[in-house]
Amino acid sequence: MNASTQKKENMKTLFLLNHHSKLLLRLTELEVAMSTIKSNLIEASQSQTKILQDCLDHAVEQKDLDINIDLLERYTKERWKILNALDRIKNGTYGECRECGEMIESKRLLVHPTASLCMECQNQKEDCTRLDTAFIQKTDPSNFLASIILKNAEVA
Numbered sequence: 001m002n003a004s005t006q007k008k009e010n011m012k013t014l015f016l017l018n019h020h021s022k023l024l025l026r027l028t029e030l031e032v033a034m035s036t037i038k039s040n041l042i043e044a045s046q047s048q049t050k051i052l053q054d055c056l057d058h059a060v061e062q063k064d065l066d067i068n069i070d071l072l073e074r075y076t077k078e079r080w081k082i083l084n085a086l087d088r089i090k091n092g093t094y095g096e097c098r099e100c101g102e103m104i105e106s107k108r109l110l111v112h113p114t115a116s117l118c119m120e121c122q123n124q125k126e127d128c129t130r131l132d133t134a135f136i137q138k139t140d141p142s143n144f145l146a147s148i149i150l151k152n153a154e155v156a
């Protein structure tokens with residue numbers, strides 16, 4: 001191995017270590033935040049009967065509940081992305097676009113360390129996601145809280 005290859009390898013290791021520790025740090029933050037939200041949600045769902053007795057209180061609490069669920073959903077997605085990125089570091093594919101196989105722009109990875117698509121593939125995907133989101137918003141969300149609590153109870 002010549003000096004320039006060696007230098008390149010060292011840079012790559014440093015790059016991976018840097019992203020690895022950043023991802024682990026965020027993972028810990030997320031898990032702490034998620035367990036707090038989960039216990040808040042379970043507590044709130046247990047006191048819902050009581051809450052229903054007062055319509056005004058109910059409106060307020062329901063709003064808090066919605067915010068918590070949104071956050072929990074966002075954190076769950078982010079946690080999943082981080083675990084995926086850590087897997088890719090482990091199997092040596094971190095930084096490669098999973099669609100076209102090209103290296104993801106390093107500036108992009110600095111801002112989005114969990115990115116698994118290059119800018120070009122991401123933009124193509126976003127066009128499809130917009131259609132999916134429009135569809136999901138039209139479906140009935142009435143059992144959403146119950147499903148979230150059940151899903152998280154299984155994980156815990």
Ligand SMILES: [Zn+2]
Pocket residue numbers: 097098099100101102117118119120121122
């Ligand atoms: Zn790509």
